[in-house]
Amino acid sequence: MVQTIRIEAEAREQAGKGAARATRRQGLVPAVIYGAKAEATLAALDPRDVMKELHKGGWQSHLYEVAVKGGVTERCLMRDVQFHPVTDRPIHVDFQRLAPGARIRVKVPVHFIHEDTCPGIKAGGVLNVVRREVEVLAEPENVPEAFEVDLSEAQIGAGLRWSSVKDQFGTKPAIVGRDFMIASVAAPTVVEEAPAAAPGPVEATKQKAPAAGAAAPAKGGKKK
Template sequence: MVQTIRIEAAARERAGKGAARATRRGGSVPAVIYGAKQEATLLALDPRDVMKELHKGGWQSHLYEVAVAGAAPVRCLMRDVQFHPVSDQPIHVDFQRLAAGQKIRVRVPVVLLGEDVSPGIKAGGVANLVRRDLEVLSDPDSVPERFELDVSEANIGDTLRWSNVKDQQGTSPTIPRDFVVLTVAPPVVVEEVIVAAPVAEAPKGKGGKGAPAKAAAPAPAKKK
């Protein structure tokens, strides 16, 4: 079962770009919780809490309890983070509120098993992970941390699909077919081409058969 992460937040009273800019000037990151047919909740987050989650990776499949003083914690998913185009710092966060009994759409990373014994990889093949994470529908209380794909028997040219995932953990894919997750590609052969240097030709003369021979020096005149 995926861990639920608690984030402390402060309430914001006003919406709009001006209010969001004022929140950022105050050192916080504006955020909103939407969904479950309820009014949006405006928040202000500590930027250190946001960066901590982003550095973990896989934040789109984590469950969060966002706690605002004076209100019950809200279970939600972190759906989107907007960044400043220059500083690359988070400037806005969107959370989706979870309704009771609602299945959620999450992206779960894929982890490979058995790469060290795979005959295809040992023969020089390349494990080409077509989908590094898989989008599935899952119960909020049992979101997988990862999917495991066993390549220990994969040969060059083999294709592994969704049906090859070891434990799908009660999830269903959002793509309605047995899609490709990984292929074992043949090794890339680089041919070395040696180009011979051109042979320099002797300069041609007017007759076209090489340089003209030097004219013989005239014999010295005999003294009488």
Template structure:
């Protein structure tokens, strides 16, 4: 089951762009917790706490307890992060509050087991990932950390589908009506060698011999001797 992560926040009194800019000038990231048919809670976060979560990866698959100073603790999903277009720092955070007893829509990463002993991969096949994460509807208290698929018997040409997922934890896929493909074992890529072009044959020589080079010109005749004086 996925771990619930605690993140601390401060309450904000006002909404709007001006109030959000004032929060950023104080060195905090403005945010909101909404949903479950209740009034939205305006909050602000330490940017270091936000960056710590973003660097973990798969933050959309985590459940958070947003602990508001001098306020309520909200169980929520981190739904959206807005970034500054130049600095790439977070400038606004949206959390979706979880309603008691309601299923949540969440993405869970896929982990493949026994890749080292997979017959298809040992034969030179390639694991082609169609979906790295699977989006499902699940009870917030039973969200799996990952979905596992066993490749111990997968061969070249096999398609690994949703039905191959181990321990679904009562999760229901968002894609319904078919046993959709998660990955395939593709055949190895064959690179054909292209033969180098054969050099053009030299033209046939007359008589089987090389044509004789033109004879060098004879040296010019010596100049006539001058006539003797009488």
């Protein structure tokens, strides 16, 4: 199951662009925690903590406990991060507060296992990945780190669908009503050589020019 990550935060008293700029001048990243039919909580984060989470990957499916000094500890998801257009540094973070008993919509990455022993790939096939992550509804306590798809028996032409996921952890996919495709083992692409160009028409043999000094053929003269 996904782990809960704790982030220490400072409290912010005011919202708005001016207050956010003032927070950035202090070297912090403004953040807001919203949802669960409660008033939004304003916070300021250490940019190193934000970058640490972004570098991990899969941060949208991680659970966070944001501990605001002098306030409450909020259990939430990191929903959106805004970046400076020039420096690419984070300039704002949105968290979604988790309501008790509610399912959350998250994107869970897909990992393919036993790719080195996959018979279809060993025969020259290619793994064609349709979805590298699957959006699902899950209980906050049961959000998986990743879904696993086993390739140990996949032959060329095999289609790997949602039903191929080894353990779905009680989640429900956002795509309903069909067993959607996640990946397939495609046949190798055969590149056919173009046929050689046909030779052009043979040029008519040119009449040889008469040798020097030779008499030119007589043209129809008068009879003597």
